[in-house]
Each structure stands twice: as C-alpha cells, then as structure tokens.
Amino acid sequence: MRWTSLLLAFAAVASASAQSSQRTFVRINQLGYLPDGPKTAVACSLDSTTITSFTLQDNEGRIVFGPRKAIRAGSFAACASTHRLDFSAFHKPGRFVIVAGGAASPPVIISAQAYEGAADTLLVYMRQQRSGFNTVVKDSIHKLDGRIVDHPTRTNEFINVSGGWADASDYLQYVTTSANATFVMLMAYRDNPKAFGDNFDARGLAGANGVPDVLDEAKHGLDWLLRMYPGGEDMFNQLADDRDHMYFDFPWRDSSDYGWGKGKDRPVYPCTGKPQGLFKAKNRSTGYASTAGKYAAAFGIAAAVFRKTDPEFAKTLRERALAAYRLGRQHPGVCQTAPAVSPYFYEEDNWHDDMELGAASLVNATGDRHFLGDALNEARQEPVTPWMGKDTARHYQWYPWHNNGHYEIWRNASAGEKAQMAAFYRKGLEAVVARAGNGFRVGIPFIWCSTNLMTSFATQAYLYRKMTGDNRFREYEAAALDWVLGANPWGVSMIIGLPADGNFAHDPHAVITSRMGLQLTGGMLDGPVYRSIYQNLKGIALHNADEYAPFNTGFIVYHDDVGDYSTDEPIMDGTANLTYLFAAMAAGH
Ligand SMILES: [Ca+2]
Ligand SMILES: [Ca+2]
Numbered sequence: 001m002r003w004t005s006l007l008l009a010f011a012a013v014a015s016a017s018a019q020s021s022q023r024t025f026v027r028i029n030q031l032g033y034l035p036d037g038p039k040t041a042v043a044c045s046l047d048s049t050t051i052t053s054f055t056l057q058d059n060e061g062r063i064v065f066g067p068r069k070a071i072r073a074g075s076f077a078a079c080a081s082t083h084r085l086d087f088s089a090f091h092k093p094g095r096f097v098i099v100a101g102g103a104a105s106p107p108v109i110i111s112a113q114a115y116e117g118a119a120d121t122l123l124v125y126m127r128q129q130r131s132g133f134n135t136v137v138k139d140s141i142h143k144l145d146g147r148i149v150d151h152p153t154r155t156n157e158f159i160n161v162s163g164g165w166a167d168a169s170d171y172l173q174y175v176t177t178s179a180n181a182t183f184v185m186l187m188a189y190r191d192n193p194k195a196f197g198d199n200f201d202a203r204g205l206a207g208a209n210g211v212p213d214v215l216d217e218a219k220h221g222l223d224w225l226l227r228m229y230p231g232g233e234d235m236f237n238q239l240a241d242d243r244d245h246m247y248f249d250f251p252w253r254d255s256s257d258y259g260w261g262k263g264k265d266r267p268v269y270p271c272t273g274k275p276q277g278l279f280k281a282k283n284r285s286t287g288y289a290s291t292a293g294k295y296a297a298a299f300g301i302a303a304a305v306f307r308k309t310d311p312e313f314a315k316t317l318r319e320r321a322l323a324a325y326r327l328g329r330q331h332p333g334v335c336q337t338a339p340a341v342s343p344y345f346y347e348e349d350n351w352h353d354d355m356e357l358g359a360a361s362l363v364n365a366t367g368d369r370h371f372l373g374d375a376l377n378e379a380r381q382e383p384v385t386p387w388m389g390k391d392t393a394r395h396y397q398w399y400p401w402h403n404n405g406h407y408e409i410w411r412n413a414s415a416g417e418k419a420q421m422a423a424f425y426r427k428g429l430e431a432v433v434a435r436a437g438n439g440f441r442v443g444i445p446f447i448w449c450s451t452n453l454m455t456s457f458a459t460q461a462y463l464y465r466k467m468t469g470d471n472r473f474r475e476y477e478a479a480a481l482d483w484v485l486g487a488n489p490w491g492v493s494m495i496i497g498l499p500a501d502g503n504f505a506h507d508p509h510a511v512i513t514s515r516m517g518l519q520l521t522g523g524m525l526d527g528p529v530y531r532s533i534y535q536n537l538k539g540i541a542l543h544n545a546d547e548y549a550p551f552n553t554g555f556i557v558y559h560d561d562v563g564d565y566s567t568d569e570p571i572m573d574g575t576a577n578l579t580y581l582f583a584a585m586a587a588g589h
Contacts, residue, residue: 022103023045023046023047023049024043024044024045024046024049024051024100024101024102024103025043025044025045025103025491026041026042026043026054026085026098026099026100026101026103026104026105026106027041027042027043027044027105027486027487027488027489027491028041028042028098028105028106028108028482028486028487029481029482029485029486029487030106030107030485030486030493030499030502030503031109031114031115031118031485031486031493031498031499031502032108032109032110032111032114032115032499033108033109033110033111033114034110034111034112034114034115034585034588035091035092035093035110035111035112036091037088037478038086038088038474038475038478039086039087039088039090039110039478040084040085040086040087040088040475040478040479040482040487041054041084041085041087041098041100041105041108041487042073042082042083042084042085042439042440042487043070043082043083043085043100043101043103044076044078044079044082044439044489044551045079045080045081045082045083045101046078046079046080046550047080047081048075048080048081049080049081049101050072050081051070051072051083051100051101052069052070053066053067053068053069053070053100054066054067054068054070054083054085054098054099054100054101055067055068055098055099055100056087056090056096056097056098056108057096057097057098057099058094058096059095059096064090064092064096065087065089065090065096066087068085068086068087070083070084070085070100070101071083071084071085071086073438073439074437074438074439076438076439076440076489076554077489077551077553077554077555077556078489078550078551078552078553078554079439079489079551079554081439082438082439082440083100083101083439084439084441085098085100090110091110092110093110093111093112094109094110094111095107095108095109096108096110106486106491106502106503107501109499112588114585115195115582115585115586116586117197117586118498118582118585118586119188119195119196119214119578119579119582119583119586120196120197120199120213120214121495121497121498121521121522122495122522122524122575122576122578122579122582123200123213123214123217123522123579124497124521124522125496125520125521125522125523125524125570125572125575126165126181126217126522126572126575126576127200127204127217128512128518128520128523129165129166129572130163130164130165130166130204130220131145131162131163131164131165131166131171131173131224131251132162132163132164132220132224133203133204134251134252135203135204135205136251136252136512136518137252138205139252140162141251141252141254142162142171142251142254142266143162144158144260144264144265144266145160145161145162145239145240145265145266145268146158146159146161146239146240146265146266146267146268147159147258147260147265147266147267147268148236148267148268148270149267149268149269149278150269150270150272150276150278150338151234151270151272152272154234158265159227159236159268160227161224161227161228161236161239161268162224162227163220163223163224163227164178164220164221164224164225164228164239165178165181165220165221165224165572166251166572167571167572167573168569168570168571168572169508169509169510169511169565169569169570170242170244170245171240171244171251171254171256172238172239172240172241172242172244172337173224173238173239173240174237174238174239174337174346175225175228175229175236175237175238175291175294175295176237176290176291176294176335176337176346176348176396176399177346177572177573178221178224178225178572178573179221179225179291179294179295179297179298180294180298180399180400180573180576180577181221181572181573181575181576181577182218182221182222182225182298182302182576183294183297183298183301183357183361183404184404184576184577184579184580185214185217185218185221185576185579186215186218186298186301186302186305187301187404187580188214188579188580188582188583188584189212189214189215189218189305189583190301190304190305191580191583191584192583192584192586192587193212194586194587195582195583195584195586195587196212196213196214196215196583197212197213198210198211198212198213199213200213200216201216202216202219202220204216204217204220214579215305218302218305221298222298222299222302222317225295225298225299226299226316226317226320228268229295229320229323229324231319231320231323232323233327234270235270235271235288235291235292235295235324235327235335236268236269236270236271237269237270237271237291237335237337237338238268238269238337238338239266239267239268239269240256240258240266240267241258241267241269241278241338241339241340242339242340242341242342242344243256243257243258243340243341244256245342248511249511250511250512250515250516251512269338271285271287271288271291271292271331271335272285273285273286273287273288273331273333273335274286276336276338277338277339277340277345278338278340279339279340279341281339281340281341281342281343281345282339283336283337283338283339283345283347284334284336284347284349285333285334285335285336286332286333286334287331287332287333287334287335287351288327288328288330288331288333288335289328289329289331289332289333289334289335289351289354289355290333290334290335290336290348290350290351290354291328291335291354292324292325292327292328292331292335292354292355292358293324293325293328293351293353293354293355293356293357293358293359294354294357294358295320295321295324295358296321296322296324296325296328296355296357296358296359296361296362297321297354297357297358297360297361297404297405298361299317299318299320299321299324299361299365300317300318300321300325300358300361300362300364300365301361301364301365302314302317303315303317303318303321303364303365304361304364304365317365318365318366321358321361321362321365322362322366324358325355325358325359325362328351328354328355328358329355332351332355333351334348334349334350334351336348337396342538344395345395346395346396346399347394347395347396347397348396348397348398348399349394349397349398350382350385350386350397350398350399352378352379352381352382353378353382353385353400353403353405354400355374355378356375356378356379356381356382356403356405356406356409357375357403357404357405357408359371359372359374359375359378359405360372360375360405360408360409360412361408363375363408363412364411364412369412372409372412372413375405375408375409376409376413376417378405379403379405379406379409379420379421379424382403383423383424383427383428384424384427384428384431385398385400385401385402385403385428385456386398387401387444387445387447387453388428388429388431388432388457389428389431389432389434389435389443390445391445392445392447392530393445393447395447395448395449396449400456400577401449401452401453401455401456401577402428402456402457402459402460403460404463406421406422406424406425406463407421407425407463407467409421410422410467418467421467422464422467422468422470425460425463425464425467426464426470428460429457429460429461429464429473429476432444432457432476433473433476436476436479440479440483440487440488440489441475441476441479441480442454442479442480442483443457443476444457444480445530446528446529446530446533446555446556447529447530447533448526448529448533448566449526449527449571449574450526450527450528450529450556451484451494451524451525451526451527451574452524452526452527452571452573452574452577454480454483454484454494454527455480455481455484455524455574455577455578455581456577457476457477457480458477458478458480458481458484458581459577459580459581461473461474461476461477461480462477462581462584462589465477466584466589481581481585484524484527484578485498485502486502486503488528488558489551489554489556489558490528490548490551490558491503492504492505492548492558492560494524494525494527495522495523495524495525495575495578496508496519496520496521496522496523496524496525496570497519497520497521497522498521498522505525505560505568506519506560507543507544507560507561507562507568508520508523508525508560508562508568508569508570509561509562509563509564509565509568509569509570510523510562510569510570513562514562520570522575523570523571523575524570524571524574524575524577524578525567525568525569525570525571526565526566526567526568526569526570526571526574527558527567528556528557528558528567529556529557529558529566529567530555530556531554531555531556531557533566534557534564534566534567537565537566539565540563540564540565540566541563542559542561542563542564543561543562543563544561546559546561547560548560
C-alpha cells in the first residue's frame with residue numbers, strides 16, 4: 001500500500017470514529033507549500049476551544065517539527081475559534097500531517113515543485129469554455145454569432161463574431177472579462193514563460209504544436225477580440241444576453257431564442273455611450289473607455305509578445321490597440337454589460353484603470369514614451385482599486401479586480417514614478433489588511449466572486465513584493481492563496497481538480513458536469529458569499545443536502561451544489577486571472 005493510501009485510510013478511520021463528534025478541522029493549502037515560503041495551516045473549531053500546540057508528523061507518525069505554539073486567533077464565520085499553526089521554520093520537502101486539537105490535516109506537501117503545471121491546469125477549463133471550435137464536442141458551436149442590436153444604423157446586420165469563451169456556466173460573452181483574461185494570460189507568459197508547457201494545439205485538442213498552450217489560449221481570445229473590434233468607430237462589447245438563462249442546455253445545443261428562433265442567431269451589443277437594455281432593465285453606461293482600454297491593453301501586450309514570432313500579426317495588433325485606445329479617449333466613461341430580461345449586469349463603474357493599462361501597454365507595443373505620460377495621468381485618477389478596504393461593492397463594480405496598470409507603468413518608469421506606483425499598491429493592500437485580523441488573515445468583502453477578489457489581492461501583494469522587495473504583506477499574500485487552495489472554513493479548494501487528490505467541488509453549477517459527469521478541471525469557483533447575498537439572489541435552491549452545513553452557520557456560506565450559482569459556479573475570467581500568480585509561484589517566487 002502506498003503512503004498516500006495509508007494516509008487516506010488513516011484519515012477515513014479518524015473521521016469514522018470521530019463522525020459528528022469531530023469539532024476541530026485543520027485547513028491547509030492542499031496544493032502545497034514552497035520550502036522557503038510562509039507556511040501556515042488554520043485550525044477551525046466549531047466550539048470555542050483552546051489549542052495550545054501542534055506538531056508536524058511524517059508518514060510513520062514521527063514528529064518532525066514541534067510541538068509548536070498554536071496561535072489563538074478568535075472566531076471567524078462558522079469557526080467558533082481559530083488557531084494559526086505556523087510551520088514556516090520547517091523547510092524539508094516531503095509529505096506530512098499536521099496534528100492539532102486531536103485533528104489531523106489532509107496531506108501537507110512541501111515542495112519547490114508544488115505549483116509546477118498548476119497554471120496549465122487552469123487552461124484545461126479555458127479550453128472547455130471555448131466557443132467557435134469547442135474541445136468537448138470537437139466541433140464548431142454557436143455558428144450564428146451574431147446579429148447586431150441597439151445600433152443607430154446597423155441593427156439586425158449579421159457579423160461574424162464567432163469564437164471567444166463562455167463567461168461562466170451560461171454562454172454569454174463579454175469583452176470586459178475576455179479582454180482581461182487575454183491580457184493576464186499574456187502577462188503570465190511574458191513574465192514566467194517557463195511555467196507553461198505545450199501539450200495542445202491551436203484548436204485546443206491534445207497534441208503539441210510548438211506553441212506554449214497559454215499562447216494558444218491567448219490567441220483564441222485575441223482572434224475573437226479582433227472580430228469584436230474590427231477597427232473604426234464601431235466597438236462591440238457583448239455577445240448574447242441573459243435570455244440565455246431560459247435554458248440550462250449544453251453549449252452546443254443552446255436553445256436560447258433571441259427573436260430569430262430557438263438556437264439561432266445571438267445578439268451582438270456595441271458600446272453606445274448610453275444606458276443599454278432592450279427591455280425594462282437598463283445599465284448605466286456612459287462611454288466606451290472601460291472596454292476600449294481593455295481592448296488596447298490586450299492588443300498592446302500581445303503586439304509585444306508576438307513581435308518576434310509573428311510580426312505580421314503583431315502589426316495588426318498594434319494598429320488595433322492604437323485605434324481602440326483613440327476611441328476610448330474620444331468616449332470617456334464606462335461601457336457596462338447589457339441586461340435583458342433580468343436585472344443583473346456587470347456594473348463596472350471605473351474606467352481610468354482600463355485606460356491606464358491600455359496606455360501602459362502601448363508603451364511597449366509602439367516604443368512611444370508619450371503613452372507613459374497618459375498612463376501616469378490615469379493612474380493618479382484611481383490610485384487604489386475602490387473595493388479594497390470596503391465591506392461591499394456592486395457586481396463587478398470595480399473591475400478588473402486589481403489594477404495591473406501600476407505594475408506595467410513600473411516596468412518602464414523612472415525611480416520616482418516607480419515609487420509612486422508601489423505606494424498606490426501599498427495603500428490598497430493596507431486597506432485590505434486592516435480588515436484581516438481574523439484567523440484566516442483575509443480582509444476582502446465576501447461579495448459575489450470572492451475567489452476573484454482573493455486572487456487579485458494575492459496578485460497585487462505579489463507584484464508589490466516584486467516591485468519593492470518589501471515583505472510586509474507576505475503573510476497575507478500567502479493566506480489569500482492558501483484560502484483559494486483549501487485553507488478556508490470548508491476545507492475546499494476553489495479550483496476544481498486541483499490538486500487531483502484534494503477536496504474540491506464535485507457538484508458545481510455547470511450543465512456539463514451535472515448531465516455528462518465531466519469534471520471541469522481547472523475551473524475557479526465564484527466562492528463563498530455573505531449569507532445575505534445568497535439568500536437574496538433569485539432562483540437559488542440547493543438540490544441536495546448540504547454536506548458543509550456545519551460550516552455554513554456564519555456570516556459567509558459556500559455550497560457544493562448545482563443549484564447554487566452564487567458560490568459554486570466556475571468562472572472564466574477568475575480562472576484566467578489566477579494564471580499569473582500560479583506561474584509566478586511555479587517559478588519559485
Ligand atoms: Ca500548444
Ligand atoms: Ca475598470
């Protein structure tokens with residue numbers, strides 16, 4: 001019997017004997033810890049209790065570290081008491097178990113290779129989300145994308161905007177999330193190219209093609225973005241709308257009827273600079289810049305990445321980046337996603353961050369330094385992404401979840417400007433950390449898509465550390481990443497299938513899983529939300545008994561249930577957003 005099986009057997013015996021009497025649970029980063037990085041587990045007890053010490057044991061039950069003091073850290077959510085179990089001082093690679101308060105942790109991996117391949121695992125989900133040629137059915141889907149709506153002169157005209165990614169478990173497609181996803185994957189590759197492998201071709205099918213898979217994926221995004229913004233004055237922003245939610249269909253059998261017949265053409269929305277919504281619900285759009293800046297950023301960074309390998313493609317990207325940026329300058333303001341029959345939309349209220357990132361990306365794409373001045377002006381309009389330090393925010397109100405623009409400026413700036421960009425990041429991090437005095441060291445608001453916020457906080461903290469060498473937020477950066485990978489009250493990795501032998505969602509809100517049994521490996525879940533959000537969203541009901549009920553008694557909830565689209569839905573842009581951090585961790589940072 002292998003060591004892992006032994007351990008599982010031990011865990012099964014322990015849990016069977018404890019059953020309902022088990023009240024303390026040791027939560028860990030299930031993917032693993034870097035030997036020289038911060039290493040902390042969190043004991044969550046359902047009763048108010050005091051744990052004095054913990055030990056780290058090897059596969060034969062020998063104590064290899066400790067007993068060390070368990071740090072009492074108060075209550076958090078369903079955990080009546082929490083204790084921090086810090087084993088950072090232990091550096092030896094291997095598989096271990098943490099024992100505290102009579103409870104044993106899942107296997108604790110300490111390895112310099114803990115994150116190897118993790119960024120590529122996220123891409124598995126991205127490939128499954130592809131529209132155009134879809135890797136699950138190995139055929140083209142959504143062939144009638146799409147027909148223009150809400151346009152002064154072109155309404156009803158068909159244009160080819162096939163491709164891109166479905167946003168989540170529905171099949172809507174947004175430029176705001178897709179352009180950000182494309183940007184982050186390119187940034188991840190540019191900064192840590194060795195973290196990515198080549199096992200799939202351009203269509204997303206198995207088989208190497210001489211191109212890192214992350215670039216294949218980014219190219220799939222770019223091809224769609226180039227269709228959605230063909231240049232000129234018309235800038236498209238969205239494909240399909242919430243009439244999609246009428247059916248819980250497979251993507252290749254989408255029965256949605258947008259007025260042209262079931263499963264027929266889907267609507268394409270342009271930015272208009274005015275409130276949009278074909279029916280009663282309207283968004284609050286005011287301009288183009290939030291979308292235009294993201295186009296410019298994705299095209300701009302891509303022009304730099306592809307300059308050597310595909311100069312012709314790079315030239316197209318550079319020209320399109322310039323055209324998109326110019327349109328953003330002409331139409332300041334936000335271009336929000338358009339609601340149809342439901343009142344929900346992505347309520348993005350900021351656009352300086354997007355124009356900043358667009359301008360900063362144009363510095364590298366064109367070599368023209370005047371864009372750096374533009375970028376700095378925009379950066380000073382919004383130094384801190386506004387959700388940081390707050391209790392709540394509207395849905396996607398401050399998006400992207402962190403501002404990569406400050407880092408992109410920093411790469412090209414003078415010493416004084418570099419210091420200013422670092423100070424902007426520091427201010428946001430301080431605001432979150434001020435709320436993170438709990439046992440899990442988390443200070444984000446638990447609004448919808450909390451895993452995205454957790455990832456973005458950790459990424460900003462990492463970028464700050466990279467820019468300054470200042471380690472003051474390192475504990476919080478690690479805590480946020482650990483949370484995503486299982487160090488949370490539920491002991492659930494928020495990434496499906498990661499690690500493969502870990503505890504993750506088996507019943508996500510996704511038709512491909514619920515009807516085909518296909519695991520959406522790599523998909524990042526929205527994650528826990530405030531109980532009040534869960535209770536007030538329309539149409540949510542659990543389909544099965546809640547296996548995490550004991551951990552859902554507090555102010556935040558998470559359910560592994562196909563009926564809970566608020567916490568258990570995998571989401572494309574969050575998944576892509578994590579590629580950067582995983583690639584950086586794989587590189588040993
Ligand atoms: Ca490839
Ligand atoms: Ca924005």
